[in-house]
Each structure stands twice: as structure tokens, then as C-alpha cells.
Amino acid sequence: MYGTPDQGAAQYAHPDMMTLIMSVASRWQYADMRKFGIGNLSLAGGTKFPKHETHRSGLEVDVRAIRKDGKQSPCNRYHAQYDYDATKRLITLFIMSGRVKNILFNDLHVPGVSYYTDHDDHFHVSALRGI
Amino acid sequence: MRLFKPFIRLASLALFGVVSMSSLAQMEGIFTGNYIIYSGGIGDPQKPISNEKKIAIEIDGKAAKEIFNAIGPDVPDVCGATADLRIRKKNDGALSCSRSLKGEYRCHIGFDLQSGKSIGGVVC
Numbered sequence: 001m002y003g004t005p006d007q008g009a010a011q012y013a014h015p016d017m018m019t020l021i022m023s024v025a026s027r028w029q030y031a032d033m034r035k036f037g038i039g040n041l042s043l044a045g046g047t048k049f050p051k052h053e054t055h056r057s058g059l060e061v062d063v064r065a066i067r068k069d070g071k072q073s074p075c076n077r078y079h080a081q082y083d084y085d086a087t088k089r090l091i092t093l094f095i096m097s098g099r100v101k102n103i104l105f106n107d108l109h110v111p112g113v114s115y116y117t118d119h120d121d122h123f124h125v126s127a128l129r130g131i
Numbered sequence: 132m133r134l135f136k137p138f139i140r141l142a143s144l145a146l147f148g149v150v151s152m153s154s155l156a157q158m159e160g161i162f163t164g165n166y167i168i169y170s171g172g173i174g175d176p177q178k179p180i181s182n183e184k185k186i187a188i189e190i191d192g193k194a195a196k197e198i199f200n201a202i203g204p205d206v207p208d209v210c211g212a213t214a215d216l217r218i219r220k221k222n223d224g225a226l227s228c229s230r231s232l233k234g235e236y237r238c239h240i241g242f243d244l245q246s247g248k249s250i251g252g253v254v255c
Contacts, residue, residue, distance in 0.1 A: 002175065040174070048237065050165070051173055051187055053218055053229050053255050054210045060255070062174055074175040104210070104255055116210070117224040118254045121172045124210070 002039035002064065002072070010049065012042045014058030017127045020099045021061065027093050036090055037064035037072055037122075059127045065107075066090060076121035077107040084109070087123075094125055101126040162194035173241065174254040184244040187252030195236035199228040210255035225249040 001008055013021070021038060028036060040055050040062040049055040055062075066086035067075045075081050088110045094100050095112045105113040105123035113123065169176035170183040179185075190198070205217045215232040228238040241252030 048231070048235060050189070051167065051176070051239070051253055053227070053253055054216065055255075056231075057215075064175065074171055074177065076172065116255060117251060118173055122174050124174075124255045126210075 002037050010040050010043055010055070012044055012046075012058055013061070014042075014127070014129070016099065016129050016131065017041065017059050017061060020094070020097055020125075020127045023097050023099070024090070024093045028090060031089065032066075032086060034066060034070040034086070035072060036066060038062070039064075054126075059101075059129060061125050061127075062122045063090070063094075063125060064122050065105075074121045078120070091123060099128050099131050101128050158197065160193060162190050163192050164188060164190040164195075168244070172254075173252060182245070185241060185250060186244055187239065187241040189252065190238045190240075191236060195228060195238040196230075198226075198238045199230055199236050202226065202228060222249070224251045224253075227251060227253050 001011055038061055040052060042055055042058040043049055046056045054060045065075050065077060066083045067081045068083045069081055091103060091105065091110050091113060094103060103113045103123050103125050104116040104119045106115050106119045108115060166186055166188045167176060168179050168184055168186050170179050170185065171177040173187050199219055202219045202221050206220050210218065217230045220227045226240055228236065230236050239251065239253035241250045242248065243250050
């Protein structure tokens, strides 16, 4: 878990989001030993989330782009450590789950993502509700 | 009646002037909010470093409401937002405001403190 506020304050997820993350994580570990970074779910009670428009329903999560060196720190798509293939594979797992409303990420070579300002170092996943 | 016309015109101008000044006064005030100085992306902010410092500023309350009302209309279907959240943006998100279903207003701006350029202060 990463994100702001720190100390895990933003780890409140809707059950549908929990199902999505667990589903993707279980498939991811078959193909890759690196951990992927998730963060910025929602705060307790769905209060406003600093520096984010959404992230109040527990149905949105940010996921860091995968680094080649596997370090658990941010990496934007222009950085030498950015692992395009692994990030694409991870995003594909989210999409293939059938539980995703949309994904915002600025490497448009990755199929299924949409451009949105300031999504160079992470992708934003909105989960469908009630799937 | 003709004698009164200039007077009426002057009175109208004076009244208009008073209304205008009153409107201007209503646009002034003290705002509340918070800020963060950081490096990296605003979605995954890191501690500021010597050659990379950015600031994101959040304005809320009445000032945010005034800005929100001034920059309409709503931007459709951004951030995967639901009907619970109305979002308005200008200049590719350099200025961004939102209104929640509960009536909470927030606006965000941000600057690169090295260059002074506007970079926005919020992500989805």
C-alpha cells in the first residue's frame, strides 16, 4: 500500500473493489514475483480525499506503474526503469476481470486506457459496482 | 417629463454603479484551504528535493463555490465520476473545481516552484 495520507489511512475499499484487487493479485503472482503498488483507495467514512477529485466511494484505486528493478517507489512512463511490458500485463489483468469501468493512464500504447492529466506514474482504476 | 430624463439617467447610472461596487465587494473575502509542497506526481507525491519543488493548493468553502460558479459548465464523464460529483475545469485542468452531492466545493491549482508554471493541483 502506498499513498496519501500515509500510514494506511486510505485503505478503505468497497467489497467490489476488494474482489477486483484480490482477483488481479492472484493472477499476477503466477507470472511475476514483483509486488505492484496499490494506494489511494478511500478514507474512512468516504470523506473528501486530499488532492483527488474522486476516491470517496471505495470504488477507485491508483496503481503504480511497474518498475524493472521491482523497487516499491514511483516511476513515470518516461523513466528508464519503467517496465512497459509488465505494466501493460497488469492493466490487461484488470481489464480482463470484467469488473472495471475505466482506466486512466497516459501511456496510450497500452490498450484499453484513456489519457488524463497527471497519470504518468500511476493508473487510476474505477471499478464497476455490483458485478 | 423631459426635464426629468437626465436625472433619471444619472440616477440609473448611480444605482448601477452602486450595484456594481456592491457586486465587487461580494466577490472579496478570505479563503480557507490547504497546500502541499512535493516532488514527483501529485497522485503519488514525494518529499520535495532541491531541484524539484511543486505546490498544490486546495481552496474550499465560499471561495471555491464562487470559482466553481464562474467556470462552468460541468465537464462530462471525467475521472469516472458519478452523478454524485460535478467537476469543472479550465486550461487542461490547471484550474479544477468540484461540487459534491453534499454541497462541498473544492478548487485546486498548482505551480512548479522552479519555473512558476501552472501545473494543476489535483488528480482523479
